[in-house]
Amino acid sequence: MQKRGQVISFDLVLSTFIFLGALMFILYQIDNASFQKTQDLSFAEGSVINNLWLNMKNPAYGQTFLADSHIDEAKLQIFESKAYRDAVPDQNFFNDQKSLVLHNLGVAGFAVDFCLYFVNGSGNIKGIGPKAGTGQEDNAGMEIFVGRNDVRCEGAIGSNEPYEDPHCSQYYSHAFIDSRPVIRNREIMSMKILVCAKEAG
Amino acid sequence: MKNKKGYYLVIDSLIAIAILSIGIFLIRGSLANSPSQIQGENLAHDTLSFLASAKVSDFCDFELSICWGPLTNLEIPKNRNNSLLGYIGELKKNGRQGSITDLIENSVANSHILNQNFNFTFMLDGSLFYPRGITKPEDINGYKSSPLVSSSSRIIFGHYDDQLPSDPFIQFENWGPYTAEARVWAK
Numbered sequence: 068m069q070k071r072g073q074v075i076s077f078d079l080v081l082s083t084f085i086f087l088g089a090l091m092f093i094l095y096q097i098d099n100a101s102f103q104k105t106q107d108l109s110f111a112e113g114s115v116i117n118n119l120w121l122n123m124k125n126p127a128y129g130q131t132f133l134a135d136s137h138i139d140e141a142k143l144q145i146f147e148s149k150a151y152r153d154a155v156p157d158q159n160f161f162n163d164q165k166s167l168v169l170h171n172l173g174v175a176g177f178a179v180d181f182c183l184y185f186v187n188g189s190g191n192i193k194g195i196g197p198k199a200g201t202g203q204e205d206n207a208g209m210e211i212f213v214g215r216n217d218v219r220c221e222g223a224i225g226s227n228e229p230y231e232d233p234h235c236s237q238y239y240s241h242a243f244i245d246s247r248p249v250i251r252n253r254e255i256m257s258m259k260i261l262v263c264a265k266e267a268g
Numbered sequence: 269m270k271n272k273k274g275y276y277l278v279i280d281s282l283i284a285i286a287i288l289s290i291g292i293f294l295i296r297g298s299l300a301n302s303p304s305q306i307q308g309e310n311l312a313h314d315t316l317s318f319l320a321s322a323k324v325s326d327f328c329d330f331e332l333s334i335c336w337g338p339l340t341n342l343e344i345p346k347n348r349n350n351s352l353l354g355y356i357g358e359l360k361k362n363g364r365q366g367s368i369t370d371l372i373e374n375s376v377a378n379s380h381i382l383n384q385n386f387n388f389t390f391m392l393d394g395s396l397f398y399p400r401g402i403t404k405p406e407d408i409n410g411y412k413s414s415p416l417v418s419s420s421s422r423i424i425f426g427h428y429d430d431q432l433p434s435d436p437f438i439q440f441e442n443w444g445p446y447t448a449e450a451r452v453w454a455k
Contacts, residue, residue: 075274083281090285136321188337188379245310248318248381250326255337257381 138185138251138258147201182211182220182233182261186246187254192224199224202260210236211263220261235263308418308452311383315376316420316450319353322375338375342367346428346441353448354426360392361443372398382452387411391449405451414453421449 132142184200185193211220241264324345328335390398425444
């Protein structure tokens, strides 16, 4: 009888160890995968943001609306008016400026979309013309929202939309945001880019 | 009696597993929400670059002798071609320490340009000018325990023309070199 009790206890201890071992193994695998993903995403974040600022400042891309922290309003409007990817490719490659600026921002393994917008010193979104922002929403169902009323990135906005944290639609699995201080219309603003990403495949 | 002991062991192991799992998930959760190194580095560098590239003429009408935005209620810059960072050097030369803090507060801290995950300090020649009323970054809550600190520095120097009311001649005044440093750390 005593022997049976010892067997049960030993069995319990052994099963607990096996259970814990399995649990730790699973958690380690999840953690490892998550770490890898974080590294990938961190790399993606660095690449996207640095490429974006470099591309924007590169005069080879034509209408560069950002120079020495100053926003050229006329050139920004032209940039906004460009389609990211025209149905009919432009014969003059360099006319497709938006595509060029946002070109190469995508990182292998990620489907990435962007929303570029401005927030003034009072914390309100300052639209680009009538629109909240400008960017790339390349895939159906992929939407980026800014402002109080879930305005789409390229949707119509009032003159002073109170700012709230922008967000990506449920389609995406990752989001990160970067900002630069700029001067637009003689006012200090934060130029923000929200990047929504989803692992491809 | 033997059965009871088994129950205790089972309950004990379940509690241990629960505590272990909660601990692991808490650690993983805190890591996932931490701000990235890239954000910190960019923020420190961008803030200083912005101060160096924004001109005082962006915020002043020198013909009307009025300034707005970050230069509201500050004295009219003597060198009209200065950047905001150059103007900070000019203010330091003239002993206007409080105005430097006002300028940083109006141009950086209150302008929604800082990432909410980070705190910000501005130093000139090792002296802290922002946040107000603190002399060393170490004295700020949370600085020492922050997992991420990034810094960006520039050497600044310049000049301006000055004329005292009693002096008919314009004096050419040099200032600097000073070391300006923007330092950010994760909250």
